[in-house]
Amino acid sequence: MRAEQVQAFIDVTEHGSFAAAARHTGLKRSTLSAAVNALEDSLGVALFERSGNSLTLTxxxxxxxxxxxxxxxxxxxxxxxxxxxxxxxxxxxxxxxxTPCPKCFGAR
Structure with a gap:
């Protein structure tokens, strides 16, 4: 897991799609998609439910x-x-x- 992959996941989540996240971040859609796919592979779970152009969090x-x-x-x-x-x-x-306190250390 890399910080860039986590950032891609957050960007896509916040913007609702890979295309919108790409426009906002200036990264290519394919770059964001590859980062999220790599994150999902490293975690062993799907983070998004993909259906056509629809994208929702699992x-x-x-x-x-x-x-x-x-x-x-x-x-x-x-x-x-x-x-x-x-x-x-x-x-x-x-x-x-x-400040040393003689009484505190048992001195008499």
Missing amino acids: AVGDSVLPDCYRLLTSVSRIKKHCHQHLQGVESQLELPAM
Whole structure:
């Protein structure tokens, strides 16, 4: 499973057809179709019910769609963190300094 395949699945779902998704994304219809077919093959399930020009989500397609959105959000965050790391902008963990307390450590 590749992020591009998941994105193609989401695009087709949001736009209702491969042709509409192709117009919106600027990708070829055949590219989107191949990506979705590869995703379905890797998962071992059909995500869409195809009948002529009609395209509807299968039950499993509908159930995994929210996870696909979360997956792409995670991929985006990972890429962002890596880009920030390469640019030298890393997250820093700051912990407040505690003043030693002799009573806390058993000193008398």
